[in-house]
Amino acid sequence: MALLENIRTPDDLRELTLTQLEELAGEIRATIIDKESKSGGHLAPNLGVVELTIAMHRVFDFSHDRLLFDVGHQCYPHKLLTGRQGLFENLRTRQGMSGFPEPSESKYDLFRVGHAGTAISTAVGMARGDLLNNQSYHPETNTDGRRVVSLIGDASIVNGLSMEGLNNAGTLKRQFLVILNDNGMSISKPQGAMAGYFDRVRVSHTYSDFKKGAKELLKHVPGGGLLREAYHRMGEMTKAAIAEDSWFEKFGLLTVGPIDGHDLPTLIEFLTEARDIDRPMVLHVKTIKGKGLDIAERDATKYHSPKAFKVERDETLGCRVEMNSDGRSFTAAFGDALVELMDKDESIVCATSAMADGTGVINAIEKYPDRSFDSGICESHALDMMAGMAKCGLKPFFAVYSTFVQRAFDQAFQEVALQGLPVRICLDRAGLVGGDGAVHHGFCDISILRTLPDAVLMAAIDEPSLKASLEFMRTWEAGLSVVRYPRDNVTDLFGDAPAFELGKARLLSTEFVDLDEHRPDVAVLAYGTPVVQAIEAIEQLGTEYRVALYDARFAKPIDDLLVRDLLSRDIPILTLEDHSIIGGFGTATLESAQSMGLNSSKIVRHGIPDHWITQDSRSNQLAEVGLDANGIARMIRHAYSPNQHERFIAKAQSSVESKGFHSSSTDSQLGV
DSSP: OTTGGGOSSGGGGGGSOHHHHHHHHHHHHHHHHHHHHHHOOOOHHHHTTHHHHHHHHHHOOTTTSEEEESSGGGOHHHHHTTTOHHHHTTTTSTTSOOSSOOTTTOTTOOSOOOSTTOHHHHHHHHHHHHHHTTOBOBTTTBTTSBOEEEEEETTGGGSHHHHHHHHHHTTOOSOEEEEEEEOSOSSSSOOSHHHHHHHHHHHHOOHHHHHTTHHHHHTTSTTHHHHHHHHHHSOHHHHHTBOTTOGGGGGTOEEEEEEETTOHHHHHHHHHHHHTOOSEEEEEEEOOTTTTOHHHHHTTTTTSSOOSEEEEEETTTEEEEEEOOOSOBHHHHHHHHHHHHHHHOTTEEEEESSOHHHHSTHHHHHHOTTTEEEOOSOHHHHHHHHHHHHHTTOEEEEEEEHHHHGGGHHHIIIIIITTTOOOEEEEETOBOOSTTGGGTOBOSHHHHHTTSTTOEEEEOSSHHHHHHHHHHHHHOOSSOEEEEOOSSBOOOSSOSOOOOOTTOOEEOOGGGSSTTTSOOSEEEEEESTHHHHHHHHHHHHGGGOOEEEEEOOEEESOOHHHHHHHHHTTOOEEEEEEEESSSSHHHHHHHHHHHTTOOGGGEEEEEEOSSOOOSSOHHHHHHHTTOSHHHHHHHHHHHHOGGGHHHHHHHHHHHHHHTTOOOOOSGGGOOO
């Protein structure tokens, strides 16, 4: 890695020859494969943008110019070129670097970003901001001004927000470059008419096609007069590659390409010409997702974001990758359960948004392609589509990551809940998600969806309870229903699950069936998988406390009768949830008690505190916020002895600070 280890800033790239830059690309790929084999992470997206990233940093000075990432998971080569090689060893951990752009790491990262569709709009904002601050590049009046570049990838261009951004970008009267990294993929195979358009462009256009009639084209596209001026400013290579009748030119953006995104000399030449064009422009770059690792090239979906893996090379068999496996995931359990439901109920349809593999819906798509849909990165559209299908009498299930459901909240409100339509939302990766960090934590789904009248919110604790919740949803016709489950493996602690009964918790500590005969010291109401850590905590406490453990099952409606029974007997309640302490299950329990005129001072809430949790393993994150066994044991003691509150806070803060964690000290928001 002789070249890479000597790259301290992108300035060093300008000292290298083209041959050396190509060698550097190989070193970056080898580094990414080596490090990600140990940590896991976004593999295929980053392998595909190595040459493009080198070329961008060779041509632009992003310590001064603006670089905005869309789908930030394609930023690893960028980070390796901007002084963060030392952090790469501990990728996706607190001690290392985030897997997404992170401004606290470097001045080269402008936004924390992990959701698709945002880059064009934020780039338009920075372009307008620089204009207002007289810092914008102009080829005649301000040659030292800032240029703006947004890098779009993994089919995020089809996202509705991207469309809004493009519509506004075309009105800019300044330099503005959108680089479309077209790798023919999103997380999985892209869907829809837009994907078909790009497929046709890739196979039909050649450089001679672009050159033929390019000047004539400029007379007819929106803003053609401005584009003719831009045309005269361009070099011959850019003129030769102007796309005839490009879709983007309907928005008023000059469009060039597609060009080969792995051809460094061509990339550098095109970017050099595009750098100084003072009009909004799209450079269409064709890349191969997973480039340089043949098995990732063949199956870019599987290797989009794999766990740790081992690469074996055989002269006969070629490259083989062995994935590390540590159990059966909730995602796999959901995928199988969904197919079982569809087997027995022909009215069930399902959808996902570019996460067919990540949510387990791929199983249904393969078996029932006519009843299963991948909308692409379009959560709002997907949920509205489900609403339309529900209106037709079907039973729609929408599988989506918790971190992305807020992108469809307006649709959950207006087209689903307000209409009383029985749409079912299945929230994968709810709660803390590990290495993906703050941009992907599913920490606010309860608080936002709980506001919708008549919504039913559930959580699964294992595979049997997940199946039982889905069966409940299948027959629930009164409105929106939701189930959440984490990015984790299922446990086999609890055996078969009884059917879900609306608003009823499940007692797991069978010795407390009769509260008069066996009165617990504390009742723990755990919403979702924190029940597993609660069991460990209770085992830690031994005979010190008598603890009744409940699988709460519902955050809406709350089991009011249980809350009344416990509080009327003066039994303290500790609520647990892998969700923000603000507006979540614990808050719903407090509201339940207060609405019944009960003394809510006996309720202690515990969940994710009110600060951002950075990337790390999920187990470390649970320990950070006190949702591991040790933290829950401390909270059980606290719930039983509230008069020791001050001493408890001091001890908790000392423990947190010794680990270098940030903590809140407000009542049950303690991150310990």
